[in-house]
Amino acid sequence: MSSVAKSARQSAAVLLSLSALLAASAIGATSASAAPANADDAQAPAGWERVDTELMNELLVEDGAAPLSASSATVEELPWAIESMNTGLFVAAELNYAQPNTGLLRARSDWFNGGWEQYAINFDEVSETITITNKANGLNVATERNFTGASNGLLRARSEGVGSWERYVLYYHEVNDTFAFQSVVNGLFVATERNYTGQLQNALRARSDWINGSWEQFYLW
Template identity: 50%
Template structure:
């Protein structure tokens, strides 16, 4: 597995990708919340990262044979920099937290930790689909309290709640996600306790450090 956002072959299948439009992702007019060194991903950057990134292997548990047989290059695993754990979809959680995303797996074990990152040229954004339940990840803006803006794989279609801008820091070889619904960055809640410990929430106004940073592994390699 290599730490790239999408494979070059998957990228070439998408015609004429350009840098995100001003209304979707920052380019030259970067918002103050995005520190220097972080850039929104476009086609040229992705090709360069694919060519220059060293192969990275995750500490795999017993491999999922079915997943390996069906894997495509755009399938990714996400690892929180803050606690070193892989993001999993909690498909067995009871409502209203069914499908919540948590960085809680010590090893990559299969579909629970696998996501398809899909590029939408019209909006210049990405969507994340969990392989655990085949649902798109949404930001729960209407949730209240500590669960507000939690990420859940619960949508069967894509709208504003399910779109993200991807940022990459070449010096750190790390990634960050920004929700287009509320403009906030996805954070791993390392300080939470209980069932939402390590939950992912779109709640940070800026990339402050490891709480908002992730390592991505290409499952198609």
């Protein structure tokens, strides 16, 4: 696909996916676990804005969708995909990996071909955080805070419940039309580990203090 066609499709798809998924999820929003101070109080880097309820509603209204507070009984849930800006690859949940890496999120697919690369998103209006659910296994993405070494902070689709490990703060950059994810449990931003090798190559890991560049930026489809 040409870069022009790709850009056009992406621009059309981003808010469409967000409109359906986030508006549909507002009715079922649940109370969140308390976020640590470093997640709540962090200043957004230049050009970045935390997606709070007000901004989310602005994005929805700009796309012609109902705001979160409106009834969304007729909204159709659409699959949602994440593309790493750094690699140009889509994020898949590695469901065939053995433990402890089962469900590892990794930017490795040329396209979102099925449930492994598709996610549902829920926006919680109380905490103004999101949860991410893999469509293939129905499990929520968690930040593996207790993993050690180079695996500390890896993202895995492995949880049935929702707590601080499964919650993320969403940031948006209007000029770049990109998004960033900050893990609530450790206050760090998710990066694509492009320099990792083997099974962990391009793994998603909450490990950056800041949105430093393309490693921490993602397109939403």
